[in-house]
């Protein structure tokens with residue numbers, strides 16, 4: 001399969017490229033990434049020499065460029081990871097979230113339709129469903145109630161992707177995963193931020209009371225799920241991907257203290273994030289039933305490996 005991966009120099013995209021090249025000798029990949037502050041070519045160290053892999057620096061909004069890449073490389077499938085992905089930044093400056101996440105996705109969908117690409121995967125997030133109380137889970141039928149500019153922009157992109165299926169028959173599937181953890185994540189996000197700050201002897205800033213809950217999914221479990229949707233997902237369908245692994249921010253940060261062997265006294269409770277979603281939990285029974293996917297990672301093991309990874313790169 002010839003695949004255009006966008007945003008492949010970021011966290012999940014780079015793990016996905018590594019995973020696919022390792023598992024499928026017959027696949028070739030073009031990685032289109034703008035290399036914003038979040039893109040890091042070191043995430044692809046060791047991959048760049050592979051002749052099945054091509055890197056192109058550019059913007060997903062550049063229709064001519066995307067069209068050219070599809071023709072030049074005979075692209076059959078697009079997997080769109082490219083996005084502005086950090087909630088805190090979206091609260092400070094929402095504009096780029098609309099330009100990249102909404103207009104960028106629209107441009108890709110448009111070019112994909114005109115070029116008659118056979119499959120388009122839109123990488124979305126559980127945050128489009130909003131926030132849960134103490135019980136319940138998000139299913140694919142849950143209403144979209146995004147609370148941050150980030151999640152609102154992702155929900156908008158999902159709606160466009162859906163419309164391109166309904167209106168033009170483009171073969172689109174959408175994945176909505178929960179919070180990923182693992183190697184190569186930007187240090188602005190909770191887990192790498194706490195590890196790098198902990199290693200530097202700095203305080204560990206937890207927003208609000210730290211009782212917000214996320215459903216942590218190992219990044220390679222997500223990559224396996226995305227691959228299944230890419231090869232066998234039904235057109236026009238949404239697939240939730242969760243880790244069956246709810247943890248509060250307090251639990252995560254305490255675990256990091258334990259792994260690093262540092263005192264919990266480093267924890268500092270700071271002002272809460274505006275509009276901070278309280279709890280996410282994902283019902284993945286659809287992808288489990290239809291595509292036979294299950295999260296396989298043992299959290300304690302992979303979390304320990306993740307801490308070891310960030311320790312090794314500082």
Ligand code: NAD
Nearest residue numbers: 007009010011012034035036038039059060082083125180
């Ligand atoms: P990331 O911020 O690590 O990477 C995003 C990548 O996109 C970067 O390499 C960046 O340079 C690139 N990019 C940004 N704007 C671009 C543009 N206009 N054109 C081309 N490239 C551009 O993000 P991530 O955490 O790897 O997330 C990837 C996708 O998965 C995003 O769509 C995000 O919404 C979604 N997602 C992430 C998580 C998570 O826990 N990280 C969970 C659910 C969904």
Ligand code: TDX
Nearest residue numbers: 085086087125127179188189190193205206207212249
């Ligand atoms: O310093 C911090 N202190 C803190 O308490 C940071 C950076 C975060 N937090 C809290 C906020 C959240 O409750 O930790 C939790 C996780 O925060 P983030 O790592 O910013 O992730 P989140 O907001 O949950 O969003 C992530 O998962 C869904 C990704 O960034 C999104 O791209 C994805 O869609």
